[in-house]
Amino acid sequence: MDDTISYKCPCCGGTLVWNSTKQKMVCEYCDNEFTEEQMDELSAEEEQKTAEPEMNWNVSDSGESGGQMEHMKVHICQSCGGEIIGDENSVATQCVYCGSPTILTENISGVNRPNYVIPFQLDKKKAKAALQDFYKGKRLLPNSFAKENHIDKISGVYVPFWLFDCDANAHITYDATKVRIWSDKNYDYTKTDHYLVTRAGEIGFEKIPVDGSSKMADNYMDAIEPFDYSQMTEFSPNFLSGYFADKYDVDAKESIPRANNRVKNSTEQAFADTVRGYEAVTPRTTHINVENGDANYTMFPVWMLNTKYQGKNYSFAMNGQTGKMVGELPTDKGKFWGYLLGISAAVFAVAQLAVFLI
Amino acid sequence: MKKKKKLLTLLLSLVLAMTMMMPVSAASSAYERVFDDAGILTADEIASLNEEINQQIDAYDFDIVLLTVPSLDGKDIAAYADDYYDENGFGLDEDNSGVLFLIDMEEHNYYISTCGEGITAFTDYGISRAGEKVSSYLSDGDYAGGLEEFLRISNDYFTAYYDDTVYDSDNPYEESKNYVVRELIALAIALVVGVGITLMMKSQMNNAKPQEYAGNYLKKDSLHLTNQRDMFLYSQITKVKKEEKEDSGSSTHSSSSGTTHGGGGGSF
Numbered sequence: 001m002d003d004t005i006s007y008k009c010p011c012c013g014g015t016l017v018w019n020s021t022k023q024k025m026v027c028e029y030c031d032n033e034f035t036e037e038q039m040d041e042l043s044a045e046e047e048q049k050t051a052e053p054e055m056n057w058n059v060s061d062s063g064e065s066g067g068q069m070e071h072m073k074v075h076i077c078q079s080c081g082g083e084i085i086g087d088e089n090s091v092a093t094q095c096v097y098c099g100s101p102t103i104l105t106e107n108i109s110g111v112n113r114p115n116y117v118i119p120f121q122l123d124k125k126k127a128k129a130a131l132q133d134f135y136k137g138k139r140l141l142p143n144s145f146a147k148e149n150h151i152d153k154i155s156g157v158y159v160p161f162w163l164f165d166c167d168a169n170a171h172i173t174y175d176a177t178k179v180r181i182w183s184d185k186n187y188d189y190t191k192t193d194h195y196l197v198t199r200a201g202e203i204g205f206e207k208i209p210v211d212g213s214s215k216m217a218d219n220y221m222d223a224i225e226p227f228d229y230s231q232m233t234e235f236s237p238n239f240l241s242g243y244f245a246d247k248y249d250v251d252a253k254e255s256i257p258r259a260n261n262r263v264k265n266s267t268e269q270a271f272a273d274t275v276r277g278y279e280a281v282t283p284r285t286t287h288i289n290v291e292n293g294d295a296n297y298t299m300f301p302v303w304m305l306n307t308k309y310q311g312k313n314y315s316f317a318m319n320g321q322t323g324k325m326v327g328e329l330p331t332d333k334g335k336f337w338g339y340l341l342g343i344s345a346a347v348f349a350v351a352q353l354a355v356f357l358i
Numbered sequence: 359m360k361k362k363k364k365l366l367t368l369l370l371s372l373v374l375a376m377t378m379m380m381p382v383s384a385a386s387s388a389y390e391r392v393f394d395d396a397g398i399l400t401a402d403e404i405a406s407l408n409e410e411i412n413q414q415i416d417a418y419d420f421d422i423v424l425l426t427v428p429s430l431d432g433k434d435i436a437a438y439a440d441d442y443y444d445e446n447g448f449g450l451d452e453d454n455s456g457v458l459f460l461i462d463m464e465e466h467n468y469y470i471s472t473c474g475e476g477i478t479a480f481t482d483y484g485i486s487r488a489g490e491k492v493s494s495y496l497s498d499g500d501y502a503g504g505l506e507e508f509l510r511i512s513n514d515y516f517t518a519y520y521d522d523t524v525y526d527s528d529n530p531y532e533e534s535k536n537y538v539v540r541e542l543i544a545l546a547i548a549l550v551v552g553v554g555i556t557l558m559m560k561s562q563m564n565n566a567k568p569q570e571y572a573g574n575y576l577k578k579d580s581l582h583l584t585n586q587r588d589m590f591l592y593s594q595i596t597k598v599k600k601e602e603k604e605d606s607g608s609s610t611h612s613s614s615s616g617t618t619h620g621g622g623g624g625s626f
Contacts, residue, residue, distance in 0.1 A: 010591055010592065011591070011592045011594070030592075032592040032593075034591070034592070038591060041589060042591075137562070138559075138563060139559050139562075140562075140563055171585075185600075186599060186600055187598060187599055187600060188598045188599075188600055189595060189596070189597045190595070190596045190597075190598075191593055191594070191595045192593065192596075193590060194590075194591045194592050194593070195588050195589060195590055195591060196587075196588075196589045197587070197589070198585055198586070198589070199583060199586055200584050200585035200586075201586075202580070202581070203576065203580050203581045205576060206577050217566065218568060219568045220566045222566075222567070222568045222569040223565060223566045223567055225569060225574070261570065262569060262570065262571055262572035265571050265572070266571045266572040266573050266575075266576065269573065270581055274581075274586070326565055327564075327565070328564040331560055336556060336559075336560065339555070339556045340552045340556040341552065342552075343552040343556065344549050344551065345548070345552075346548075347548035347551045348544055348545060348548035352544065355537065355540045355541060355544050
């Protein structure tokens with residue numbers, strides 16, 4: 001008895017005992033038998049559980065940059081502190097973020113130049129029309145909102161995005177079960193086969209966008225995805241004329257957690273899709289390491305629309321390439337309760353048929 | 359004057375005859391069908407049970423016999439009930455249609471014996487349902503209440519017999535509907551639907567939702583599995599006893615005199 005390792009039964013947790021006639025580990029409590037190979041694999045999984053995931057991004061603090069842009073102007077909002085840049089001809093009369101008219105303009109030099117840009121494809125008119133379309137079909141929108149609310153300001157802004165490329169290396173194990181049901185004269189039987197499923201491999205991601213502006217709401221910038229990368233070109237300062245640009249204030253390194261989260265979720269999903277033929281699959285251990293991570297500084301076109309309604313600001317963002325409109329509209333409380341009670345009353349009335357006829 | 363006297367005697371004798379005939383006619387239709395050999399019923403209870411039985415006999419043409427015995431003298435309860443029915447010539451038509459309810463006070467058993475069309479009216483399902491209902495009274499010592507319950511049930515069964523909707527396992531007896539509970543369920547469903555649809559409308563008001571996945575940015579065909587194993591560990595088998603399916607219809611047997619009876623019983 002030099003072997004002091006005690007194995008636990010994966011079925012009931014009881015201690016497994018070596019049975020020399022069967023040449024297997026046997027559980028005295030639930031009568032299951034396990035081969036040495038099965039136990040080795042299981043104990044390997046236990047060790048895996050404690051391993052730390054590695055996320056290796058080859059990203060420097062400042063991120064990659066294609067040099068510097070000279071002769072730029074920065075417009076600083078005195079109200080919210082938002083900074084927006086434009087070329088030397090740019091004039092900012094109102095803050096893009098909060099609509100405040102108190103703007104201080106300074107000349108700056110040495111703005112990091114992005115590697116790529118997607119130029120604006122849609123103009124101001126399209127953005128206005130898209131907002132009107134956005135109101136349609138919103139049953140809880142206050143009646144006066146579309147009428148009273150006027151668009152204070154529409155600005156075309158190039159928003160800084162980090163595009164993350166990476167390979168994910170994953171080793172995921174699952175508890176999976178197959179269920180068979182049959183019956184004889186007196187009993188219904190359910191047989192549940194338990195499997196340990198292992199999936200290891202690689203998966204690659206490219207150009208996951210994460211916005212590098214703290215002023216732009218993350219959920220807005222996530223929601224206006226996707227952009228069509230086929231129209232992405234090398235950056236040239238010419239694209240900025242007539243538009244503003246937002247200077248990144250969240251660097252590539254700080255943006256990594258948001259990319260990691262999406263890589264992890266999608267890797268788990270893609271690997272889980274390869275586990276087929278089971279009734280139930282639950283992840284047991286998950287290890288995802290990111291390799292060859294890289295980030296590219298790019299600018300994507302976004303129309304920012306600011307409106308005021310009853311003294312409150314409402315902001316909308318439109319994808320300047322695809323026209324996708326994103327935003328949060330106010331809810332009319334009266335309409336909300338009206339619909340809730342109206343629908344409930346209608347269903348209750350119809351339900352009377354069932355109450356009395358069945 | 360003489361004529362008047364004659365008329366008076368005629369009238370009087372007529373009245374007399376009528377008053378004499380009334381109890382006679384009543385007596386001829388009044389069946390004595392409660393036999394309390396065990397002595398567990400009061401005279402009033404027997405009278406009231408008998409009255410109900412007579413109404414049902416008149417209305418449905420089914421004989422109804424209620425019998426209580428202190429002991430079965432070693433006989434099987436089914437045989438005792440069947441023989442009692444046969445030997446006393448119960449049953450109304452040529453099929454001797456009717457039903458007998460027997461209470462044995464020694465072993466605390468009851469038995470329902472049916473005969474003729476009574477076999478059709480009281481299916482196996484109907485007998486077991488009636489037995490359950492009645493025995494709950496009997497086990498509380500309320501024998502008169504149990505027998506009254508039996509008569510209420512027989513009334514239902516005979517009505518169903520003539521409506522061609524005999525209660526059976528495929529046509530179970532429906533207890534009266536509980537409308538309060540039904541309305542509450544309807545209200546709950548209505549509110550769930552109303553809240554659900556309205557919250558869906560509310561969620562349309564904000565489409566600025568963060569992205570949790572990067573599925574759009576997967577490199578095409580970049581998923582390569584280097585290790586793919588599905589290892590069987592163990593099996594678990596559970597077995598659950600099937601719910602016994604009730605047969606429909608009525609099962610029958612022959613009594614010692616060769617008459618076909620249906621029936622069933624239990625203890626209380």
